[in-house]
């Protein structure tokens with residue numbers, strides 16, 4: 001049972017300390033069951049991972065060249081260099097790019113390109129969400145029993161064990177490597193990734209495997225979904241291709257690869273945000289009431305209840321002119337007109353895709369960087385189009401929505417000289 005509040009209460013929800021996001025997620029996604037430890041790690045009250053994402057992963061220019069280096073090989077692996085038109089294996093070849101780009105910073109050089117590791121994390125995310133759905137179908141008192149035999153929950157336990165083993169080896173190897181370097185008076189190898197950052201936090205009690213799975217869970221599906229929608233929208237609006245390429249070329253000619261160059265990609269940013277509007281989620285800002293509280297009009301929200309906030313402002317004609325039309329320039333125009341919340345990374349009362357308040361998504365800067373870098377490579381290296389006559393639309397599932405899972409997207413490596421500015 002969910003209580004849906006109007007969007008006018010969005011700021012009230014964001015600032016109310018009697019409402020909590022983490023407790024909601026821990027409860028809704030069974031963080032206390034074996035195999036689901038990563039969910040506990042992600043939403044743990046110690047906030048170790050969240051603080052790390054805020055301090056190390058957000059707006060960190062040093063990680064950009066590392067992500068960038070991984071995108072080219074990932075595209076060759078999943079999208080190929082073939083100059084003949086061919087169809088993408090939609091879910092696999094889109095999730096794969098995002099997963100490998102993210103892994104360059106999450107897991108680091110030893111495992112980022114390892115197909116076996118990629119298989120573990122991607123499978124875990126799939127199994128985890130399937131397990132959550134599977135368990136929700138059972139009555140609450142039976143869940144602690146049936147989770148031992150349900151297929152997706154069992155797969156989670158198995159994959160988690162594998163992930164923890166792999167990561168324990170990575171951590172041990174790094175410790176040995178550092179010891180050997182110190183013994184020889186040599187410089188200790190330096191890493192710029194989550195494995196290294198978490199090894200430096202003395203109070204961290206989460207296993208390296210759970211940390212990796214937690215990151216994959218938060219980052220993989222969310223970023224891959226919007227990536228897929230952006231590809232669909234650009235394929236449908238090929239008139240955007242040249243302006244996008246021109247803007248990117250100029251941004252990278254005026255600035256080195258870094259935050260300033262990405263900030264100059266305003267049209268790309270606007271297209272990305274407009275693509276978020278194409279996924280018709282009905283609600284955002286989900287919270288659990290941890291102490292009884294009252295709405296501004298005096299209505300009591302009982303302790304333990306779950307609330308959501310209506311997202312329909314994203315398609316409200318009083319807010320967006322022709323809201324049903326895809327306009328890649330929409331948010332760029334708003335930005336130039338002085339709207340301070342029109343960037344992809346920003347959250348506002350009318351556009352809560354990254355949530356808000358103290359729980360606002362701490363990975364949104366990273367997601368923006370990753371998406372922009374992937375799209376730069378793709379826009380310069382590939383032609384892409386929807387299968388002739390194919391009309392794509394999202395799939396609605398209750399209050400949630402998913403990008404069309406069956407898209408027929410054709411790609412080919414572009415002809416002519418290599419002009420990718422990255």
Ligand code: HEM
Pocket residue numbers: 021022042043049050053057215218219220222223226285286352353354355356357358359360361362363364366367
């Ligand atoms: C486009 C991609 C993404 C979307 C749309 C998204 C969306 C969200 C949303 C809606 C929330 C809940 C915020 C709230 O209710 O106030 C959230 C929380 C969170 N996200 Fe993201 N996210 C994305 C990418 C990422 C990435 C790449 C990471 C990690 C690197 C990440 C890590 C997290 C974490 C740790 C939280 C929990 C924050 C808390 O409970 O305080 N997300 N995200």
